Amino acid sequence: QKEVEQNSGPLSVPEGAIASLNCTYSDRVSQSFFWYRQYSGKSPELIMSIYSNGDKEDGRFTAQLNKASQYVSLLIRDSQPSDSATYLCAAYHWYSGGGADGLTFGKGTHLIIQP
């Protein structure tokens, strides 16, 4: 059973600070990882994807992957009130035969940026 675990929060961070969101996964063969942002009543919106160990930076966002520890994180620098949303961590793997299944999602972390 593949599982992705996230702290549901809420995580409250003052405006301008760094928000740190964490995620662990249980399936060692998961190969691709994604962070989606979801505003209330809206669709999940892709923020970052990461496939290799280490850090990946895009603007104010940095994704970190540690496959040995089965751990994925998302850092948001210079947090803005507009960053307040639920952040979903998702894992994806494909089989050696070339097939693939869908994303496995965590329940999401509710992030609140306090002005």
Place this chain on the structure above:
Amino acid sequence: EAGVTQFPSHSVIEKGQTVTLRCDPISGHDNLYWYRRVMGKEIKFLLHFVKESKQDESGMPNNRFLAERTGGTYSTLKVQPAELEDSGVYFCASSQEGSGRVQYFGPGTRLTVT
């Protein structure tokens, strides 16, 4: 470029009735996925199409759910007969050819079964 679209945005039906949800993927995306989020739970995978072929429907709850993708373009998900536990938000996502590609999500259809 138009994103993934879904219709209707919201549907309220009575237990035992039939509902059909529609998803139009991003043009040129061969992969189409259906997901469902039940209140308080995480988004769960239902099934995956590559063009018109079902690749994996291991997440489908039971045989009351039928998904089709005739011609490899839009897809429909029919629930017949609907039960109370089918209530939730049904998301569709699409991605380009190849495994591990980024999936882009539609706005979802909120289904309420009363």
